[in-house]
Amino acid sequence: xxxxxxxxxxxxxxxxxxxxxxxxxxxxxxxxxxxxxxxxxxxxxxxxxxxxxxxxxxxxxxxxxxxxxxxxxxxxxxxxxxxxxxxxxxxxxxxxxxxxxxxxxxxxxxxxxxxxxxxxxxxxxxxxxxxxxxxxxxxxxxxxxxxxxxxxxxxxxxxxxxxxxxxxxxxxxxxxxxxxxxxxxxxxxxxxxxxxxxxxxxxxxxxxxxxxxxxxxxxxxxxxxxxxxxxxxxxxxxxxxxxxxxxxxxxxxxxxxxxxxxxxxxxxxxxxxxxxxxxxxxxxxxxxxxxxxxxxxxxxxxxxxxxxxxxxxxxxxxxxxxxxxxxxxxxxxxxxxxxxxxxxxxxxxxxxxxxxxxxxxxxxxxxxxxxxxxxxxxxxxxxxxxxxxxxxxxxxxxxxxxxxxxxxxxxxxxxxxxxxxxxxxxxxxxxxxxxxxxxxxxxxxxxxxxxxxxxxxxxxxxxxxxxxxx
Numbered sequence: 001x002x003x004x005x006x007x008x009x010x011x012x013x014x015x016x017x018x019x020x021x022x023x024x025x026x027x028x029x030x031x032x033x034x035x036x037x038x039x040x041x042x043x044x045x046x047x048x049x050x051x052x053x054x055x056x057x058x059x060x061x062x063x064x065x066x067x068x069x070x071x072x073x074x075x076x077x078x079x080x081x082x083x084x085x086x087x088x089x090x091x092x093x094x095x096x097x098x099x100x101x102x103x104x105x106x107x108x109x110x111x112x113x114x115x116x117x118x119x120x121x122x123x124x125x126x127x128x129x130x131x132x133x134x135x136x137x138x139x140x141x142x143x144x145x146x147x148x149x150x151x152x153x154x155x156x157x158x159x160x161x162x163x164x165x166x167x168x169x170x171x172x173x174x175x176x177x178x179x180x181x182x183x184x185x186x187x188x189x190x191x192x193x194x195x196x197x198x199x200x201x202x203x204x205x206x207x208x209x210x211x212x213x214x215x216x217x218x219x220x221x222x223x224x225x226x227x228x229x230x231x232x233x234x235x236x237x238x239x240x241x242x243x244x245x246x247x248x249x250x251x252x253x254x255x256x257x258x259x260x261x262x263x264x265x266x267x268x269x270x271x272x273x274x275x276x277x278x279x280x281x282x283x284x285x286x287x288x289x290x291x292x293x294x295x296x297x298x299x300x301x302x303x304x305x306x307x308x309x310x311x312x313x314x315x316x317x318x319x320x321x322x323x324x325x326x327x328x329x330x331x332x333x334x335x336x337x338x339x340x341x342x343x344x345x346x347x348x349x350x351x352x353x354x355x356x357x358x359x360x361x362x363x364x365x366x367x368x369x370x371x372x373x374x375x376x377x378x379x380x381x382x383x384x385x386x387x388x389x390x391x392x393x394x395x396x397x398x399x400x401x402x403x404x405x406x407x408x409x410x411x412x413x414x415x416x417x418x419x420x421x422x423x424x425x426x427x428x429x430x431x432x433x434x435x436x437x438x439x440x441x442x443x444x445x446x447x448x449x450x451x452x453x454x455x456x457x458x459x460x461x462x463x464x465x466x467x468x469x470x
Contacts, residue, residue: 001037003056003122003130008032008372010165018042023163024156026410027071028128030399032372034163035071035130035156056122067120068138069156071329073128076399076424077150086127089148094119096146096282101137130156142328143221143251145282149431154329161334164341164412166375174349174377174414177461181381183388186466187459190310191389191452194302199444199451203298203437205231206276207288217287218253218278218294220324220331224287225253228276232256232322235301239308241320248335249325253277255332256322260307260314263465267346269317270462272454273333274300274353275326275404280433290437291427293403295420296353297322298444299451306455315463316348323404326354333404341411348461349378350415354403356450358420358427359443367450368398368419373406378416382457389456390449396422418450 004019006012012034013020022038036043043055072093074086084092097119120132133141140146141153204210206218206228217224233243233256241258248255256276262268274296278289288294300320306312325331333352340347359365367386369379383395398419408415420427429435437444 002040002043004036004038004043005033005054005123006036008034010163013163013165016042020163022160025154025161026373026406027073027154029073029152029401030076030372032401054123066135067132068135069122070131070133070138070141071128071154071156072131073152075150075152075430076401077430078424078426081426081428081430082150084148084150089151090124090129092148093141093146093151097133097137097140100140100144100146101134145219145280147279147431148282152329161338161410162341163410166409166412166414170412170414171375171377174375174381178377178381178384181384181388181460187456188389190306190312190459191455193306193310194448194451194455195305196444196448198305199298199302199448200437202301203290203294203444206294206297207290207436208286209288209436209438216285217280218276218289219280219287220252220277220328222253222287225277225324229253229256229322229324232276232297232301233258236304236320239304241304246336248332252331253324255324255336257336258304258320260318262315262317263313264315266316268348269319269346270348270458271319271321271350271408272300272303272353272458273321273323273350273404275323275332277324277327278435279327279431284433286433288433288436290435290442291355291357291420292430292435293326293354294437295355295357295447299353299356299447299454302448302451303455303458311467313465315465316461318458318462326404330404330407333407337407337411337413340413347408347413349381350405350408350413351378351382351454351457352403352405352415352417353450353454354417354419355400355427356418356420356447357437357442357444359441359446360426361441363421364394365392365443365446365449366396366420366422367393367453368396368400368422370401370405370417371397371399373402373409374416375409375414378414382416382418382453385457385460386453390452393449393453394422398422398424400425418454420446420450
């Protein structure tokens with residue numbers, strides 16, 4: 001088998017159906033590449049794909065010992081907070097992995113390793129690398145918090161995944177919403193009901209800053225994440241939702257999936273989501289995740305609270321979902337999106353909220369949208385809703401990519417993401433144990449403004465009714 005990297009292009013799947021059957025996901029952040037592990041016969045036309053194509057002779061060595069492939073990429077960060085080059089960060093990671101697994105690795109020699117070595121670098125660019133690791137070494141990256149703060153890891157799945165282009169009919173539905181979007185006083189009344197004091201209570205519980213919170217970490221493999229999942233389930237159920245803790249992989253905390261059933265007889269569903277798992281600093285057990293992504297989770301809770309207090313009933317089904325496993329490579333959302341695709345679910349649109357709270361005081365309050373991965377029509381719909389219901393936000397695009405919306409985009413569901421900035425990551429506490437809400441630059445008012453946008457889009461897309469007051 002050969003490993004093939006192509007610059008992401010949905011047309012490639014139509015050009016080579018065989019390649020589509022050997023697709024293992026999109027990686028690489030702002031410059032995504034599609035990874036295929038395919039037989040030679042499948043890639044005979046590889047030259048037709050042009051520049052940026054990379055072909056490796058094998059996917060992981062010729063030894064008989066089992067290996068896992070792990071993609072490592074540098075997040076797109078502002079130079080103001082850069083502390084290391086990608087090369088230095090990768091070297092740090094490899095040293096930590098080798099130490100954690102009692103393996104000698106001469107990083108200075110950049111050992112591309114003999115095939116039987118527990119750690120092999122199969123591919124490296126200026127901002128990403130593909131590693132072949134023993135299962136124990138791969139697991140240690142996730143469970144022992146070995147990643148430097150600005151690196152992200154994703155385990156390449158053991159079997160191919162489907163890439164399903166968003167169907168034209170699904171895009172047309174969103175386009176109709178876009179064409180008919182207008183200011184509505186009842187929508188404005190609902191979104192303006194989002195309570196800042198309640199949001200502060202929620203984020204302080206999630207970060208462990210509140211005196212009554214037992215949480216030190218919401219890392220996907222921690223007990224704290226299990227506690228947080230149960231707490232979130234109870235909060236959402238208190239607003240009238242039906243919730244499930246959906247387990248997807250051994251050791252991971254579950255996805256929290258909550259639904260408000262439709263008034264009408266329809267399968268159409270609108271999803272608004274965030275991820276509640278977190279990362280901290282290397283060597284520190286605390287992972288408060290106040291911004292990443294306690295902010296997106298708090299936005300979900302604020303929306304749910306208004307739904308319950310104002311007794312909103314939706315014409316179409318609505319799901320509020322808090323994912324786990326995002327920090328390990330979108331593991332929870334990929335499992336859920338794949339499940340929905342197998343069920344042929346009728347998803348109108350999906351909006352992921354990830355990192356909403358950091359606001360440089362020298363910049364205006366902002367809302368950022370993905371520049372590559374996502375459905376343009378959904379992005380435009382949410383951007384228009386922002387202009388109508390949160391005009392205080394400057395609208396733009398961000399290369400900081402990608403969150404759980406990517407999982408849905410790959411399964412052919414219309415999806416986008418909302419983010420705190422029209423630019424790269426600027427939060428100095430990104431993937432840091434200092435990611436608390438009580439710090440300079442943490443702006444809960446900006447979180448509320450973006451939550452209003454998510455809620456407004458949800459109300460327009462799902463349709464709703466309010467109780468008649470005599």
